[in-house]
Amino acid sequence: MLEEVSNRPRPSQAAGALNKPPGRKIHSGESKTLDDAAAIRDCRRGESSAFRYLVERYQNQAMAHAMAILQNRSDAEDALQDALLDAYRALNRFDEQRSFYPWFYTILRNRCLKLAARRSGQTASSEAVEILAGAAADLENTQILGQALKRLPPESREILVLRHLDGLTYQELAERLGIPVGTVMSRLFYARKQLQTNLGGKR
Amino acid sequence: MRCEEFRLAAMALAEGETPSVPEPAIQAHLAVCEACRRETEQLRETGLMWQGQLRIDYEVDLWPKIQDRLRGRERYWLALLIVLLAVFKLTDLVPDGSLSLGERFVPVLLTAAIFAVLRQNPFQIETKLV
Numbered sequence: 505m506l507e508e509v510s511n512r513p514r515p516s517q518a519a520g521a522l523n524k525p526p527g528r529k530i531h532s533g534e535s536k537t538l539d540d541a542a543a544i545r546d547c548r549r550g551e552s553s554a555f556r557y558l559v560e561r562y563q564n565q566a567m568a569h570a571m572a573i574l575q576n577r578s579d580a581e582d583a584l585q586d587a588l589l590d591a592y593r594a595l596n597r598f599d600e601q602r603s604f605y606p607w608f609y610t611i612l613r614n615r616c617l618k619l620a621a622r623r624s625g626q627t628a629s630s631e632a633v634e635i636l637a638g639a640a641a642d643l644e645n646t647q648i649l650g651q652a653l654k655r656l657p658p659e660s661r662e663i664l665v666l667r668h669l670d671g672l673t674y675q676e677l678a679e680r681l682g683i684p685v686g687t688v689m690s691r692l693f694y695a696r697k698q699l700q701t702n703l704g705g706k707r
Numbered sequence: 708m709r710c711e712e713f714r715l716a717a718m719a720l721a722e723g724e725t726p727s728v729p730e731p732a733i734q735a736h737l738a739v740c741e742a743c744r745r746e747t748e749q750l751r752e753t754g755l756m757w758q759g760q761l762r763i764d765y766e767v768d769l770w771p772k773i774q775d776r777l778r779g780r781e782r783y784w785l786a787l788l789i790v791l792l793a794v795f796k797l798t799d800l801v802p803d804g805s806l807s808l809g810e811r812f813v814p815v816l817l818t819a820a821i822f823a824v825l826r827q828n829p830f831q832i833e834t835k836l837v
Contacts, residue, residue: 552774552777555773555777556770556774559769559770559773560768560770563767563768563769563770564764564765564766564767565764567764567765567766567767568762568763568764568765571765572762577765580765581767581769584767584769585769585772585773585776588769588773589773589776589777592773592777633765634763635762635763636760636761636762636763637760637761637762637763638759638760638761639759642759642760645756646760648756649756649757649760665762668757668760669757669760669761669762670762673724674719674722674724686727689715689718689719689724689727690715692718693714693715693718693750696718696750696753696754697750699753700749700750700753703753703756
């Protein structure tokens with residue numbers, strides 16, 4: 505079931521820092537490459553097979569993000585498929601100056617949140633999939649944090665995952681979520697407060 | 708300035724981001740506000756729990772399904788255009804059905820649309836080695 509753990513380096517934490525997210529180098533999927541640009545150009549010319557490159561390149565990363573919002577593998581897969589088809593149809597409107605994945609993430613996010621709204625309350629937190637993996641020595645901590653995350657609303661879980669597991673900066677979060685940096689700060693703050701409430705008495 | 712603004716600014720500062728309030732002002736506020744100091748400390752402790760956590764990537768292979776759905780869409784449009792073309796040709800058989808100039812272009816447009824759906828250029832010469 506759990507096939508791969510992203511090979512992210514352990515985040516080095518500066519003394520006194522709240523929780524500095526891990527290094528950015530692991531986000532190979534986010535960088536705009538010539539291959540992405542070529543694939544997008546080919547898709548625009550009507551070669552749907554060129555879309556395969558984009559699907560295969562980003563599907564696992566996108567699946568992890570969809571799971572973080574929906575907490576259910578089959579829902580996440582449905583939302584991801586729909587988002588990929590939406591993206592294919594909207595490629596003509598894609599600005600080539602941008603990177604593909606952040607643009608696609610907006611489409612995926614909209615699909616996931618719509619589905620989450622329809623499914624609200626249907627996924628019991630005990631059935632929700634795991635999205636965290638910790639070191640063996642830290643297993644208990646991972647389980648506690650994972651359980652607390654499952655009980656958060658989708659948007660709060662999403663922003664915490666993007667910040668702490670993907671290591672996005674406030675500016676990147678603002679671009680990814682389409683909100684001002686000030687709003688990122690307050691959403692992040694309240695998401696952490698909610699998480700803290702869920703963790704209450706378990707630590 | 709409200710405590711909430713100091714708390715957000717303290718969080719940003721602790722994460723190495725640019726706070727909306729200058730650092731000396733944050734420090735000065737934390738020195739006198741017990742509630743903000745406690746809150747900031749609690750958030751810092753919760754933040755520490757993320758240390759060493761990794762995201763689980765679930766491997767998927769969506770291309771076969773995506774390809775099916777893309778082809779399904781093409782097939783739908785193709786069938787619709789062929790039916791329209793056939794219907795138009797049938798109306799051609801009606802006696803005394805003289806067509807206007809505009810109507811004569813309808814089959815041409817439908818055929819062009821079919822080629823567009825098939826992503827084929829009928830005038831293109833293939834120069835690539837197969």
